Amino acid sequence: MDFTTEEMLGRRCLLLSLLLLVTWESGSGQLHYSVPEEAKHGTFVGRIAQDLGLELAELVPRLFRVASKGRGDLLEVNLQNGILFVNSRIDREALCGRSAECSIHLEVIVDRPLQVFHVEVEVRDINDHPPLFRVKEQTMLIYESRLPDSLFPLEGASDADAGLNSILTYKLSSSEYFGLEVKTNSDGNKQIGLLLRKSLDREDAPEHNLLLMATDGGKPELTGSVQLLVTVLDVNDNAPSFQQSEYEVRILENSDNGTTVIRLNASDRDEGTNAAISYSFNSLVPSLVLDQFSIDANTGEIVIRGNLDFEQANFYKIRVDATDKGHPPMAGHCTVLVKVLDENDNTPQIALTSLSLPVLEDAALGTVIALISVSDLDSGANGQVTCFLTPHVPFKLVSTFKNYYSLVLDSALDRETKADYKVVVTARDGGSPSLWASASVSVEVADVNDNAPAFAQPEYTVFVKENNPPGAHIFTVSAVDADAQENALVSYSLVERRVGERALSSYVSVHAESGKVYALQPLDHEELELLQFQVSARDAGVPALGSNVTLQVFVLDVNDNIPALLGPWTPGSGGVVNELVSRSLGAGQVVTKVRAVDADSGYNAWLSYELHSSTGGSRSLFRVGLYTGEISTTRAFDEVDASRQHLLVLVRDHGEPALTATATILVSLVENSQTPKASSRASGTVGHEVSLVNVNVYLIIAICAISSLLVLTLMIYTALQCSAPPPETGCGPVKSMLVCSSAVGSWSYSQQRRQRVCSGEGPSKTDLMAFSPGLPPCPIVGGHQDLNEDHNSRVKQLVPLTAQSSVIFLFLPLVIVIPRNTRVYYLFIYLFIYLFTIVAL
Structure with missing residues (x-):
């Protein structure tokens, strides 16, 4: 059966396509097709989408495209059926010259994810x-x-x-x-x-x-x-002749002009002028040879006259004629083959394409950033190029095919640590010495909301004076977000909670943008000493991130409360108290006591008492304790003293400025027999005070009895001990440790917030203020006291001191500190302690 030429070519194409498909499936890693040159437009080349394993439906969404470096649009892909076809005329000789192999390299690129395939299309020669x-x-x-x-x-x-x-x-x-x-x-x-x-x-x-x-x-x-x-x-029947018909010469490219390539020597068997030879290039030598070489007509020396470039031409064929000077002249011929040797005179070329910038800081490892291709016009080792990156960058190069590389992510990115990288790709050839070229890629790292706003410290302490104006700025919170743009845009808000019966937002507010905290209403130290709440800071990222900071707002006390009188000076009493005092009282006797409290704290609640004014000469009859408020007599009453005394006590705190209150006391001097009757005629409030005084009298009598018993016991014990014969060591005097007090008294201030003490019968106080009574001055003990002082004198000194100390230290806590309703219980406790002491002695 005979086949036409086109049918034979078709069968050859089919067999070659099948062979290429089998080669591809065997794992070559690259698609190979072939197409004859001069093929018509639309000629089928191959089912490229199917051979690459791509679905036809995903070609357009994934931006399927074909790139051919320097080959124009010779080949094209139909995105509807995935067929590679001839798009324009292919001239093999224009593409590859006389090269034995000729192929078109295609890069097939798809996105989402980015993939790169390499396709070689062989262009078959036709005659x-x-x-x-x-x-x-x-x-x-x-x-x-x-x-x-x-x-x-x-x-x-x-x-x-x-x-x-x-x-x-x-x-x-x-x-x-x-x-x-x-x-x-x-x-x-x-x-x-x-x-x-x-x-x-x-x-x-x-x-x-x-x-x-x-x-x-x-x-x-x-x-x-x-x-x-x-x-x-x-005529002339002998022509010049060369020793050989062909000479081969090797010379390096870029050799200097004037360098000798070869010196030819022809001979002629004739004599005379018939043997005189001149050398010249053959008339058929191409102009390229004439541009690069010249020959000396007399010596036959061929020298370089132009720059030899291996990349432009690596082989020259020079025909040389040796002509004698006979009549007619005769010529001999030879061929000089000049092979130009390559030198490493071309630096590598780097091309960057398909940049995927910027790169998200949470991009997965292996993400392709850019495609890189390198080339070198030299040959052999001079044209073998290796690529590498500058060190200490989170990227690496992955070779995809021959001189093609992908720049991929090699380690995790953090924009807050480094926001951009200058990646320098260096290509170095294998020549000696090697040449290199570099290209830089600026890789910007895009921000991801991975940092929450951060405060400088987890807790802030703020001090605000009470009675502040509404809307006063009390503090500014500030959080910093390490992210960028909207991911770093911070807004502030309160973390709502209940403060007692009210919402936190009724006390304070925070500006969403500036972070300024405002007090919405005046704060009262007596109502709220500490306001603790949290402010939240959130960024504008998606999803938003946030953090909280705690604010402790201490409301500082201001002296805004005047001292309040207790006991008989209750609202509605008119501010006047009547007291019946017996004329038989001696000097130093307590007549009554002014009790007051201050709702403030600290110095603002430290009260002092002052007898401000009086009538009837009472200034010389009475005095008031500076810090106790006890009104006592300064001397015994005389017959000339008025029976009715008017006292005005000024109660003053220690604030700045100080606030005061006044208590008016009407003291009636009566005889002893009239005291109960006067007491019975007093008002209800005064009668209650008198009943309390009676209770105190009974308590004092009991305390004195117990103290006397203790003193008697101590005296007997001391007498027994000291009357016994002293041992060899002797019973010497012992220095006593005494607790002394000045005339003003001592005081202390405690910041323990939950310790409370009462002065009189008023409400409990937040701050502790204790005052020591007026103790007698400390005795001065000489440094050379007689160690042989008699026993009786020691007992006389010990008994009064013991009795006085016992009365003071038992009586004072019961009167000042212990409430009236519990004093009886404390009395029994002290009684038990004394009895235990007696038994022990």
Whole structure:
């Protein structure tokens, strides 16, 4: 069965496609297709989407695209069916010249996620170029003296095709004088020459017209021809000759001008002028050779006259003629093959594409940032390029194919630590010395809301004076967010809670943007000493992050409460109290006591008492304790003293400025027999006070009895101890440790918030204030007291001191500190302690 040429080509394409598909499936890692050159628009190349494992429906959403570096739009992909087809005319010779292999490299890129595939499309050669000779007609001068079998070199034809299509065969038209000789040179090229079969006779045939035909190996065959005009010359019958017909020279590119390539030496068997030789380039030498080389006509030395660049041309074929000066002159011929050796004179080239910037700081490891391709025009080791990154960057290079790399994320990013990176890609070739080039990529790290607003400290203490104006600014909170833009935009709010019976927002508010905290109403230290709450700071990120800070607002006391009188000075009593006092009272006797409290605290609640004014000469009769408020007599009453005394006691706190209250006391001096009656006629409030005084009298009597018992016991015990014969060591005097007090008294102030004490019968106080009574001055003990003081004197000193101390230290706590309703219980406790002491002694 006969097949047409197109059917044969179709079968070849099908078999080659099947072979490429099997090769791909075997794990080559790259798609290979083939297409003949000059294929028509729309010619099927391959099902690229199916071969890459991509669904047709995802080609458009994933931005399927094909890139061909420097190849234009020769090939295209139909996104509807995923078929790769020919888009425009493909000229293999324009793409690859005479290279044996010719292919188009495609980069297939899809996004979401980013993937890169590499496709090689081989362009198959077709026999579309016939053999061509440089000239249509070639003239040759041959002396008739040339011997048979002389060879005259001819310029061969060239075929732009490759492979079998470029293999040429030559055929010379029939001639009895000339034949064609074809030789294959060391470089694989064919050298043809015109072979003289028998001697020429110019007189018989001065000219010979020959036709040289060249036929390529394509199907169908194409031919080219050149007309050979041979002119037979007379006289000089020996031509110059070279030692060899072909010379091969190797020289480095970029050699200096004037460098000698080779010195040729031809010889001529003739003598005289017929043996004088001049050298020249053959007339058929191309202009490129003439631009790069020159030859000395006398010496035959070929030197460099232009810059040799391996990347432009790495091989030169120079035909040299050696012509004698005979008449007619004769010429010899040789070929000089100049091979240019590569030097490492080209730096690598770096191309960056498909940048995915900026990069989120929470991007996954392995995320592709950019695609990088490198190239080097040099060859061999000089053109082998390796790439690397600057150290200490969270990226790495991953080789995808030959000189193609992907810049991928290698470690986690943190924008707050470093917001951008300058990644320098360096490409270095394998030459010696090596050359390198670098390209920089600025990789910006995009922010992710991964940092919550942070306060400088977890808790703040704020001091605010009470009675502040409404809306007063008391503090400013500030939080800093390490993120950027809206992720760092902080807003503030209160963490709502209940403060007693009211909401926190009724006391304070916070400005959402500035963080300023305002007191919405005046704060009262007596109502609220400590206001503790939290302020929340949240950013504007999605999702939003937040943190809290605690504010402890201490409300500082201001002296805004006047002292309040207790006991009889209750509201509605008129501020006046009547007291009945017996005229028989002596000096230093307590008549009554003014009790007052202050709702403030600290110094503002420390009260002092002062007898402000009096009538009837009472200033000399009475005095008031500065800190106790006890009104006592200064002397015994006389008959001339008025029976009715008017006392005005000023109660003053220690605030700034000080606040005062006054208590008015009307003291009636009566005889002893009238005291109970007067007491019975007093008002209800006064009667209650008198009943309390009676109770205190009974308590004092009991305390005195117990104290007397203790004193008597101590005296007996001391007498027994000291009357006994003293031991050898002796019973010497012992210094007693006494507790002394000044006339003003001592006081202390405690900041313990929950310790409370009462003064009189008023409400309990927050701050503790204790005052020592007026104790007698401390006795001065001399440094040389007699150690042999008699027993009686020691007892006399010990008994009063013991009795006085017992009465004071038992009586004072019961009167000042212990409430009236519990004094009886404390009395029994002290009684038990005394009895236990007696038993122990």
